[in-house]
Amino acid sequence: MLRFVVKYGFHEKTFINSFLSASVKSQLHLELKENINQVQNLNTLIGVIDTSYKTNQIIPLDLLKLVLQRSTELVQVESNLEYLKGLLLTLSINRIENRQLNQTILDVVMQNYQKLSDEHLITITETIIYNKLNQKYKIKDIQILFEQMAINLQNSDSQLYNQQILLQLPKLINLSQHIRHNKLIHEILATVYGLLHQLKQFYNQELNAEYLSLSLQMCQIMDTLEILFQNPLIVSAQKKQQKKLQQQFMDLINQSFTEKNMIETQFSVQHINSILNFVKKYPKSPPISIPTQIHNLIGNIYISLINEYTTNQKQKILKTLVDYNSLAYFLTKTSKNFYLQDQDYKVIHHLVETESNLFILAKTLETISTNVQNHNDLHHNPNNRNHQHHHHDHPKLRDSVLQLIESKIRQLMQNHLNPSDSLVIAFQSLVKIEDYTPKLAALLEYFAYGQVLNQLKWIDFIVKFIPSLGILSKRLTQQFYMSVQQNNSDQFKQLSDVWGKVLTVLMKKIDQLEPNKIPIILFYLSQASKLDLKDVSTLLHIIKKSTDFSKFNIQQICEIFYSFSRLNYQDTQFYFDLINKLVDKEMTMDQVILVYSGLIINKLYNQTFISQLQDQLKIKDFNEKNMLSYLQSLLTLQFQPKSTIMDSITTQFYKSKNSEFIVGCATSLLQYHYDQKILEYYNNFLKNQNELYIKSPFYAHQLHVLFMKLKHVDQVNQDFLQDIIKVLQESKISLAKYHLQMKQITRSQMELEIIDQFKNILDFEKLEKQAQLNEYKFADQYDPIEIPKIENLIPYQIDFKVGDYCFEINGPKHYLQIWPEQQFKLDGWTMKKKQLLESIGFKYIEINHEQYRQKGFEYLKQFQSI
Helix, strand or coil: CHHHHHHHCCCHHHHHHHHHHCCCCHHHHHHHHHHHHHCCCHHHHHHHHHHHHHCCCCCCHHHHHHHHHHHHHHHCCCCCHHHHHHHHHHHHHCCCCCHHHHHHHHHHHHHHHHHCCHHHHHHHHHHHHHCCHHHHCCCCCCHHHHHHHHHHHHHCCCCCCCHHHHHHHHHHHHHHHHCCCHHHHHHHHHHHHHHHHHHHHHHCCCCCHHHHHHHHHHHHHHHHHHHHHCCCCCCHHHHHHHHHHHHHHHHHHHHHCCHHHHHHCCCCCCHHHHHHHHHHHHHHCCCCCCCHHHHHHHHHHHHHHHHHCCHHHHHHCHHHHHHHHHHHHHHHHHCCCCCCCHHHHHHHHHHHHCCCCHHHHHHHHHHHHHHHHHHHHHHCCCCCCCCCCCCCCCCCCHHHHHHHHHHHHHHHHCCCCCCHHHHHHHHHHHHHCCCCCCCCHHHHHHHHHCCHHHHCCHHHHHHHHHHHHHHHHHHHHHHHHHCCCCCCHHHHHHHHHHHHHHHHHHHHCHHHCCHHHHHHHHHHHHCCCCCCCCCHHHHHHHHHHHCCHHHCCHHHHHHHHHHHHHCCCCCHHHHHHHHHCCCCCCCCHHHHHHHHHHHHHHCEECHHHHHHHHHCCCHHHCCHHHHHHHHHHHHHCCCCCCHHHHHHHHHHHHHCCCHHHHHHHHHHHHHHCCCHHHHHHHHHHHHHCHHHHHHCHHHHHHHHHHHHHHHCCCCCCHHHHHHHHHHHHHCHHHHHHHHHHHHCCCCCHHHHHHHHHHHHHCCHHHHHHHCCCCCCEEHHHCCCCCCCCHHHEECCCCCEEECCEEEEEECHHHEEEECCCCEEEECHHHHHHHHHHHHHCCEEEEEEHHHHHHHCHHHHHHHCCC
């Protein structure tokens, strides 16, 4: 046998079959080296190069030289032009540069380009252009290849179902960004129109697999149209055709995927991938929306798979189910009207049950979270005509799926070496779902005491984690003030611990913090201003010292001003410097609200600046959220709102379906001036929504303050007052909770000292005997069981009362500082309290904290005459 091989030499076909199947190629490399000149088939050498590189068994350099040399010889006599394409592609993919061989291939191509098929012509042209071979080698003008493509397109009958054209057209359109050839551009457009016409003809028949296949490939073509229409050779008249083309295609898809068609067409399991691909591609073409029918169809197919298959068979289709997960994620990111329904949650529930990968579970949470957000943005958009407030319209199965994912994440994270990436995605996703209450305790503990924060990527720490922690802090603070039952002390403790860790990391890595990230980080940190965070002032001081604020834009300056203020940073000159950067600047509604908030916190008042901010506001930019912020800001600043804005807010008040807005708006509008119509409307709301006040201490207190104001307005309807009293009586526990929270604010040593001093200069016993308002009690004397007469309860604490005199020791936070005059006046909330007490008949005695600090007992002597 050995003598036979030696005698008859090298068998090329046997060799290449052995080469392709052998796991180790080295011995065969040697055999080829010895017999290289006996190779007659170019495809043998392409197979050797391609397979060697793919299996990571690099051809020895001396052999490679021989292979390339032999390839050069064979190219010149090769009659099968497909091999030229294969060789050029193999060389470019594996980055093999051989000048002589490449030049020879290109010479042969340019001599025979008319004989190439569409596919080979396009692939070779792609390879030449993307590898810049036309710049490296001497070849004729590449435009002749485009000319040939145009001729090929022109000659092909696009009215026929031409699979070749459909496959090649997206490639050709992608290539068109490099084309400067008018005729080819024209032919591509004509072909697209031809195919669209053909699709219409198919639509007239039943919705079959052939139609579906054509639709899918047309989707790819439509996706690439954007590239085609960016070509400078497309004139403006043609550009107008783009939307028309895409719209025609969309209309056709929407018409064809009707329920009738879907019921009549028996979709098999084999169709699933086609449908998935179709819907994945669909949203990329404008308008970004998908027909409900397609969405329902996919959901139903998955449910039938889950219901019909046994456990063993389910394993086989698990890959397809994972595709469903990626589809849901894809659609959530790209399609505004895609909303997960119960049929989707049923599928996801099955997926999650068998899933043990922490990262995939976190990404599933992200899909659901983003999907809910998209839906809410669309649903709650004030500019949306169908805009309504439904916070509980989510699918029934959603929360059980979320709970299942949460519990699996809690189990898996305990034994995971580095769960940081997954946990931050899960945390961010859970926090963003407003109408779901997650069990975050275990997660927060993990962030506070594990190594999770230290292992987090810096960008995720800044962009994902801090904003989520800020949102959660804001929500928990709101819940604390709004709810009777809520006891958040443990969560506040955990939150404080996590923020403590965050501040430690920020201080340690302050040099890595990009200046443009500072404003937004501080904005989210300011949402935790009610927590006791020890290192905040140090961090703010470092940032203030090391930051060039002149480089920030208006939005960033507004965020800095607001955040430093919320975090109680004491430096009036710093605030003046920031305000000076905003004077006479054009600002958005949200920016104005941030600045108003900063002015209120710092008690700064300048009539011209506040007016200038108000003049910039446009009624079209108002929504319910910023209307409330605007009203409450100007009340506190004791500034009269514009009548046009007040009219707009009042109109929205009558139209609104949002309880939070109606309560806040009525309270604020009636504080400005009494209006019978507003009170009547609000009174009807109260009778239907009394549960709100029974459950929320904050709402109950607001209603109580309003009641006391209205009680002393002469023209008020007494029936309305009786209705309010009834709601307040039912909300006594709620009111008690609010004032219990307020009682926790302890008196300072100076306040106790002033009260003692007054005992020396006033006859308390005589003043008590002269009192005429003994039936009134104050909030800090409030016991909901002891006092049945709510109408005689004053909704404020006061520093101390003697007879009919109310003494208020007002520190700097009770005054607005008028600049640049350096004068002071009571702020809006303190003034409201003073006016209410005086309307009842009390005498309001104002003791200035600062004056006493400077002058001591001498200052108090002026009150002896009482």
